[in-house]
Structure formats: structure tokens, C-alpha cells
Amino acid sequence: MSNAVAHADHGHARADAPHPAQQHHFDNLAQQKEAAVIGMWLFLLTEILFFGGLFVAYMIYRVWYFDAFAEASRRLSLFWGGLNTAVLIGSSLTMALAVRAAQTNNRKWTINWLLITTILGCVFLGVKVIEYEDKFANHEVPGYNYDFSYHERHLAVEGHAPAAGEHREPSLSPEQLQQTTQIYFSLYFTMTGLHALHMIIGVGLMLVITWMAWKGKFDAQYYTPVEMSGLYWHFVDIVWIFLFPLLYLVNRHI
Amino acid sequence: MSEHVSPVSLYVTIFLSLMVLTGVTVYSAFVDMGYLNFPVAMLIAGFKASLVVWYFMHVKWQSHLTKLTLATGLFFLAILLAMTLIDYTSKNFTPQPPPTDPAMAVQPH
Numbered sequence: 223m224s225n226a227v228a229h230a231d232h233g234h235a236r237a238d239a240p241h242p243a244q245q246h247h248f249d250n251l252a253q254q255k256e257a258a259v260i261g262m263w264l265f266l267l268t269e270i271l272f273f274g275g276l277f278v279a280y281m282i283y284r285v286w287y288f289d290a291f292a293e294a295s296r297r298l299s300l301f302w303g304g305l306n307t308a309v310l311i312g313s314s315l316t317m318a319l320a321v322r323a324a325q326t327n328n329r330k331w332t333i334n335w336l337l338i339t340t341i342l343g344c345v346f347l348g349v350k351v352i353e354y355e356d357k358f359a360n361h362e363v364p365g366y367n368y369d370f371s372y373h374e375r376h377l378a379v380e381g382h383a384p385a386a387g388e389h390r391e392p393s394l395s396p397e398q399l400q401q402t403t404q405i406y407f408s409l410y411f412t413m414t415g416l417h418a419l420h421m422i423i424g425v426g427l428m429l430v431i432t433w434m435a436w437k438g439k440f441d442a443q444y445y446t447p448v449e450m451s452g453l454y455w456h457f458v459d460i461v462w463i464f465l466f467p468l469l470y471l472v473n474r475h476i
Numbered sequence: 477m478s479e480h481v482s483p484v485s486l487y488v489t490i491f492l493s494l495m496v497l498t499g500v501t502v503y504s505a506f507v508d509m510g511y512l513n514f515p516v517a518m519l520i521a522g523f524k525a526s527l528v529v530w531y532f533m534h535v536k537w538q539s540h541l542t543k544l545t546l547a548t549g550l551f552f553l554a555i556l557l558a559m560t561l562i563d564y565t566s567k568n569f570t571p572q573p574p575p576t577d578p579a580m581a582v583q584p585h
Contacts, residue, residue, distance in 0.1 A: 256539060256541075256542075259538060259539075259542055260541060260542060260545060263542055263545045263546055263549075264545060266549070267545065267546075267548070267549030267552075270549050270550070270553055271549070271552060271553060271556065274553045274556050274557065275556070277557065278556060278557055278560050278561070281557065281561055282560070282561065282564050285561075285564070285565060300502065304498070304502060307498050308495060308498065311491060311494045311495060311498065312491070314491070314494075314528060314532055315487055315488070315490075315491040315532075317532070318487045318490075318531075318532045319484065319487060321534075322481060322482065322484065322487070325479060325481045326481060449534070452532075452533070453533055456528050456529075456532045456533045457533075459528060460524075460525045460528050460529070463521050463524045463525055463528070464518075464521050464525070466498075466501070466521075467501050467505070467517040467518070467520070467521055468517075471501065471502065471505035471517060473513070474505040474506055475505060475506050475507055475508045475509075475513065476508075
């Protein structure tokens, strides 16, 4: 009797044996996959509301101090911001292709696309370092050394003062600008900083998944970790899709 | 499993659409549309996000339960944004005016 039970429990040699990746508490791989997808989306919902709180704070201060936001937003570089948007959208494409390669049992290209995604994520973070470095150099980091007028004085000293036609008269006094633009830069560093933290975690995730793909843990029946990391990566991309116009493109047309 | 495998051409089309829409966002920011600039920027961003969610994140081919889960999250995000902003913009919570006191002015570096 006990022998028969043991034999039934270890009958992996049968033709209908479950996939090695299937956990014993699921009926089949499809059910296991569905549970993972729902769970991942529930996690992403908490992330949506996590970033949502910051978006609410941004909106309130933007309504209150719109002129300060418009002035401070011009200090960001459209070139670097636009480039990073393109890099991140490109990394979403390569991530989607990595999932597709896993679906079609293509181990080599799963690894390749994951590595390219990782590299693009690092490029994004590198550009962010360049941007942050520029903010520190121009005294645009809120706090004791914050100096909103430093940038303009610096340009004037170097002989790059704006031409007469380009000069705009801000609606706020220098003292008002000095204080209220700090709110914009506080939000800028909090929102992009939290986003960059998610990118760093994402890059770490990519490396783990690449390693798992390298070890041959995935096939066309089971590639859930690749797809779940993809959901995370695309979510971080979506956050940036909103951050770019909110932070870089406030009232550029004036 | 009968997982949906999308053709590579679909992903590339979505990618190109996202890039074009990014260009449209930047361009529209330099056109003076008055109070419409902000809604237009958010509409484009929302459309881009929908493309990513629907195709890159495969929600189009997921179960109704997954779609409902996502819709629930967006519903609560809408409550968070709308209710808070209605409160702040309608109840005269005006902030303290920024100081014009020269003592608060910046010390030159």
C-alpha cells in the first residue's frame, strides 16, 4: 500500500507529468500563470497609487505656484529629457521582444534582448547622472546652497546673456523665485529620484532574469518571470511617459 | 498553453507610434494653446500609456479579471486625483504669499 502511494507521488516519468516549474498547489501551468499575472497587477496598482500621491502633490503646487513652475521647468534640458524618453521607450520595445523570444522558445534572443534592455536602462540612469550633476553645479538643489539666480549670473559672466528679443520678464521678484522654485525642484528630485530608484531595481531584476534565462530555466510553456519583469519594466516606462511632459514641458511656449 | 504571441511588426509599430507621439508632445508644448496646453499634453501621455498597457503589457489578451483589476486601480487613482484637487482648488486654501523681505534673499555664491 505505502509502496503504491510512493510510486504514484513520484510518477514523473508519465507522459502527462506536470511541467517541472509547476507548483504543486496549482492545477496546471495556465492557472499558475493567471495567479502570477493578477498578483503582479495588484502590486502595480499599489505602485500606481504610490506615484499617484506624488502626482497629486505636484498638481496642487503647480496650481498654486504656476509661474514658479514655468520658470524652473526651463532649467531642465529638453535634449537630455527627450533622449531619455526615447531610450526608455526603446527599452520597452526590447523588453517586449525579450518576452516574445521566451514565448517562442528562443533562449539566445531572450538573453540578448534582456541584455540590451539592461544596457538601455543603464544609459537612462547615466543621462540622469549628467542631469543631476548639472543641477548641483548650478545651485539648483533645494536647501542651504539653493540659488535660482546663479545660472543667469553665471551665463552673463561667460558672455552668454540672452539677446534682447529673447529676454522675458518673470512675473515674480527674484526673492519670490528664489523661494517658490525650490518647491518645483524638491518635487523634481523626489519624483525623478523615486523613478530612478525603480530603474535601479529594474536593472537588478533584468540581471537576475538574464541569469535564469542563461541557466535554461524558461521555455515556451513557462516564462512567467520574464513576463512579470516585463510588466514591471513597462510600468516604470509609463511613469516616465507622464513625468516628461509634467516636469520638462511646463509652459515652454511663452 | 494557448498564449498569444504577437508578431514583431506589431511591437515595432507600437514603438514607432510612441516615438512619434513623444515628438508631438514636445512640438505641442511650444504651440500657444492657452489653457489647452496641459490637457493636450496629458491626453497624449495617457494615450501613450494606454498603448504600452494594452500591447506591450499584453492586457489586450489577458482575462477579464486582470482587466478589471487594472480598471479598479485606475478608478482609485482618479478618486485620489479628482477629489483632492477639487478640495484644494475650491476651498480657498490659498498658500502664504512668497516673502518679499530682502532678508530672505539669496546670499551670492
